[in-house]
Amino acid sequence: MIKFTLAALTMLASSMAHALPNIQFSKLDLTQNKRLIIFVDNANSLSGLAAQVNTKTNGQLQGAIESAGFKSGFGKTQTFYGLAPFAQITVIGTGSNALTQAQLQDLGGYAAASTPDNGKAQYAVITDALNTQVSTPSAWVAMGAGLRDYHFDKYKAQAKQSSPRNFVLHSSNVAAATKKYSDDLKYMVQGVHLTRDMASEPGKSIYPQSFVDRVKDAFDDIDNVDIKVMKVREMKKRNMGAILGVGLGSIHEPRMLVINYRGGNKKDAPITLVGKGITFDTGGISLKKNSGMWQMKSDLSGAAAVAGTMLAVASRGENVNVVGVMPLAENMPAEDAIRPGDVLTTMQGTTIEIISTDAEGRLLLADAVRYAQDEFKPRMLVNIATLTGSAARALSDEYAAMVTRDWSLAQNMMQVGETSGEAVWPLPLHPNFFKQIKSDIADIKNSGAGNPGASIGAAVVATFVDKDVPWVHLDIAGVDWLNQPIAVAPKGSQGWGVRFLDQLVRQNSN
Template sequence: MVTRFIAFAMLVAFTGFASAQPSVSFSASPNEKASHKVVIFQDDIVPDEHKALFTAFETAKALNNGSTSHHYATFGAKHIIALHTDTPLDNPVALQNLGGQIAAALPTDITETYSVDLSGLKSNIQHAAAFIAEGAMLRGYQFQTYKTTKKADFSIEFTTPSAKDDATYFESQRLPVVEGVYMARNFASEPGNTIYPASFIDRAKAALRGLDDVKIRVLDRKDLEKNNMGALLGVGKGSIHDPAMLIVEYSGGKKGEAPIVLAGKGITFDTGGTSLKPNNNMWQMKSDLSGAAAVAGTLHAIAKQGLAINVVGVMPLAENMPAEDAIRPGDVLTTMQGTTIEIISTDAEGRLILADAVRYAQDKYKPSMLLNIATLTGSAARALSDEYAALITRDWDLSVAMKAVGEQSGEHVWPLPLHPNHFKQLKSDIADIKNSGVGNPGASIGAAVIGTFIDEDLPWVHLDIAGVDYLTEATDVAPKGFHGWGVRFMTQLIANEAKKGN
């Protein structure tokens, strides 16, 4: 008798994002009648029932130097995928990567459920099957909203002795992260004519509606004016879409306990403003909201996980467009803090909207830590490529701690410096500071602008994700396209902090 537990046919019910997605299920015993299988080889110790398959795999590997081979109408099945891994499965990230490799090996047009027997898998990680399923779903993401002909989505059944517990853990702890990543990828993948400040807010509200301990607030133009947010208002002046700020409060912790604030840059499309970008690859600037998207996805994940901590997500939203009333280079904007900023480049706009956002967040919420995340500078991408997000803090010990969070989550960060001279370089002849045009290093200068608005005694983490936001080639856990980077990192960070409080 085959006992199966909870099939997750994921239909992303976020308004405007609905599309079928991969499904996974868990079984306590193998489906002997399965006609489509994935068999995993970890080492040279092979069960008797798979020795012939392993020999065939080794022959295929010798011919094409691959880690997978496909076998049709043989070994008692219509299709068997043999997959070899020589990576120790001793941490969740390695398991997630294996899950992604399984998903990547599946045929592109799938109509059958593939059975994956994990009963003999060697791993010391509890709920290993749940992490593998998470990786498979991360890799299986497809954005097909505007496709007239849609590709099929896969269905995988994982066999594991602890199927019931793994299914429960997957549903409560790992699926929320997948959903958060999907949410962030969806926001970044949508074209600029469908995502602008008001529609971003509507879709985020729909995704977060009904979650326990979540409260949503929106600051509209009048609220921004009331709070003297001249930087955020200035960036949005050239657009027909009013700027706004979306605030999501999650109160899973003790009442009155200081929250962690996550602030994400939400430029819904970035032309560069009057400092117009070249046309080459400007289309990718529809994802200049990826910081805000990651924050929204993270709040979705931690609320569904039910983490015992207070978190506030702050998402300043604007569209950066050229128009007769758009800001110009040489203009001066007055921020909520009262600090004046001379505009050297209107294309250095992310730091402007975050300046008002982080000041508001500190004054309103008195956080225990503030993390801001943004597709901020090409300099970060040139320095670190797509292997790492740039990490900048005032505290080296905090940098080391964040580097560990990156290793835990599978979203890696690397520290860049923040020197007192970087703040001195910002001095303006006619205002308090300049927003750009002050030399190298560009990523650190961008962080210094935001740092001007961060209280010096507040633990502060700056993540520049310009290099990791878009993938030109697939990785184990992400297809080509917009990565949704930051949801896994920030969810891991929040989970770690929640454990400290228990």
């Protein structure tokens, strides 16, 4: 009976929560398109195709904008009805500055948010006159619309489930925009949706093996990809006592999912991405409070972001070698669970005293980053995790915390964040932090070292990263799950990290 139930849950988890929106690119047909979305700058001026729309309404559109006192600051939105011959026209402000790649995505998100949560009606989005130096801007707008058009409602009654939205984008270069979106940016949307799906699923549906099954299904028929699943037996052979220790309290055995995408030259060292995958985090013996524990289903978001990034990169065939390493475990209290005061021996041989079983993510990363270095000799190592509440308290939901040993690399990561639309801010890694994690009975301890918590967590991970390896630690605890929507995402899982990591890969491809 148990086997049947778990199999059924795995099948349930493997279905997509929400299909991608229907997006087309074409020339504007004012006789067919009756629901329009138009972008206007801070002067409320209408140019290009928008000017044609105004002419078609006998100037009523411009008059309505002025009469309403519309303020066209970036993202400001207002919808007008009854401007014949159109059923409705929505105007969205773009501000006065040249639009960046991230801002174009935001505009697409605002466009999607201005429409109903179903695809019964088609909306025409006019993008030909946007003030930007970004090539194929309408494709980036389409990506933003695709990111915002996400709903995790698969468990609701069918009548309450949303249908994908329906957009046709009108640009100055239809062919180029179509190619850019269809051959590239669409896969980014898919990667983010996969990440959000994984983080939104109930913990009973997503556990280490079902995570593996779901991700493997997503990579069907994608070229140049090797997938390895490491089970308990091999972890024991490699002495991965940290990962194994975290998983002791769960009926679900831990796993290590490794996706090796070989898109570059065979001799080129890969970029390696390591994501924390705690499929549900009770805190273990150091049990969390009930308030908000439900959200710990998303403690796998780092691993999910790595999976989503790998899907986007491999699907578009990026000319680069990238490896994704996802250590997976469920942190539960049970008679076999590790206790505070226990000592675990890692793959590296370094021993860790457990001060809190709720500081478990860094234990997964300890073995995973060691494995990633030994196995793949990466030219850059990036780990990503919902690691500490301290990161959220320090930086709120505006920035992910970023730690690295190299200030020039930190500056580069901030630029990656600005370009991608997923901002990061550096936190220090002072030598004293390593003194704070020294243990009286083991080599190091996993917690209990006081402030600053986010940097202490990074110091634990850094203990297992060779100093000559370019390394970036991302703590996404504050940005991963939001209680209010943003331009490119509804409330809930943001799928944070896919856009950042994808941009990092783009800038380091061949």
